Amino acid sequence: MTPRDPADPNDSRWSDLDRPPLNGTALRRGLVREGGLWTELEVVQRTGSTNNDLVARAAAGGVAEGAVLVAEEQTQGRGRLDRRWTAPARSGLFFSVLLCPAEVPVARWGWLPLLTGVAVATGLSRAAGVDTALKWPNDLLVTVGGEERKAGGILAERAGDDGVVVGVGINVTLRAAELPVPQAGSLSLAGAVTTDRDPLLRAMLRSLEDWYGRWRSVGGDPLASGLQETYAAGCATLGRTVRAELPGDRAVVGEAVALDGDGRLVLATQEGIQQPVSAGDIIHLRPA
Template identity: 55%
Template sequence: MLDSPYTDLERPPLSEAALNRAVVRPGSLWTRLAVVGRTGSTNADLARAAREGAGEGAVLIAELQDSGRGRLGRVWTAPARSSLTFSMLLRPAVPAARQGWLTLLVALAAASAVRRLANVDVRLKWPNDLLIGERKLAGILAERVEGAVVVGMGLNVSLRPAELPVPTATSLAIEEAECADRDPLIRGVLREVETHYRDWVAAGGDADASGLRAAYIAASATIGKEVRVELPGDRVLRGVATGVDVSGQLVVDAGGAGHALSAGDVIHVRPAQP
């Protein structure tokens, strides 16, 4: 029994067998899918599998993840079966310099799936968050592991307000979305990831040729906003986000100069109230 006060009717478990039938098929990107009741971190588990030589297309979903990690070493937790917490093992045959697009690709794919299934306006905060308004719905963490990339996601589905990790988060249930069922959501996300990933790899990782950059920019909540970027080394850059370059870096205009950022904690600056 997982640590949850909710019943299987309120927060039903995922069926590994049903999901495998739906997404693992001949010619599919996804080669095996496992659902575990509890683990520390799905990213850590798949990173271990990658080091042991696991092939591309493995997906690991945890009903409860108790040592999940976000960017910058942040801890990420959620009640059992309240979220989609999963990781994917990918081995993209594209130049390493273009692999920075993977996080953005998965974010775009997830936003597209959620927008279609749940009928909510999901936008992308560079580099790895899904937002509804300015509230965080999901986060993504990508890690390179010996020639592979493990991409993990935590998507808030049925969390109640009292269960949110921070006041600036939200969930599909809180937003009264048309779909707060994890089964169709994970199917939709994996299918969207596969479509975008195949187009991107076929284009050699070229985000323009594959249409990835244009689609990402169209869904961005960051571009056009005044931002404060907390950089490594306790540096802070404040300016206007003007675009995403061919490598997936955020371009910020500060003091009339353009800065291309590959890393940083981006904060959308709200306009001062009159």
């Protein structure tokens, strides 16, 4: 972690009064409890990547399941395939959690980023009052000026043999002039009823605890937990014709018609073939 420089006026925790710091003490009081999933919660001012940090800590045996690491600013945040994710300090919520679903077969762990997407979307819809949608496999969409825009992303990485670190990045108060690309958005630009990050983070983590508990209690079965149905209901990708770009300059074009039991997107091609594609194989998924 890079420490703050007290001599830098732009590095003060109060340098942007529209973006107050998170209250780590209050967050711990509201989320970390005996018998609950969340066992510790740390807020750091700045780091390269919360995912990198938590994966390293898990590998060293320094944290238990339910550890939450939150950064006010990430300097090397990334998404799938090492795509960069940058945002001004305190303009979003950037956090990672350690999950160790020992009761669930490893073959079903691929549902964890999709489960997190459902939990994040559910929590934000309740707390921020914005309509959210999921773009398979790992993006959160909001509507800005009648247009769907990406406001968040999810990245899951293995942490040793028995754990998964899931990272979430959400643009909360990012302004139009700060958008990294025109297709990006934020909760503020989507008309959120609140951009207070403390209740937003609490809502997302409580929703994640609920969904994870349901999924884990049935051995990761996506049908029995209701996860497969719920994800499909909130997935903006389904019903659209898309082009899935795959390794080796290959591509599949078809209508996204379903999500199968392994969390793969099923494309109905013009040749009448139903072709499943997995998140691990996708380089890009674009409108056709």
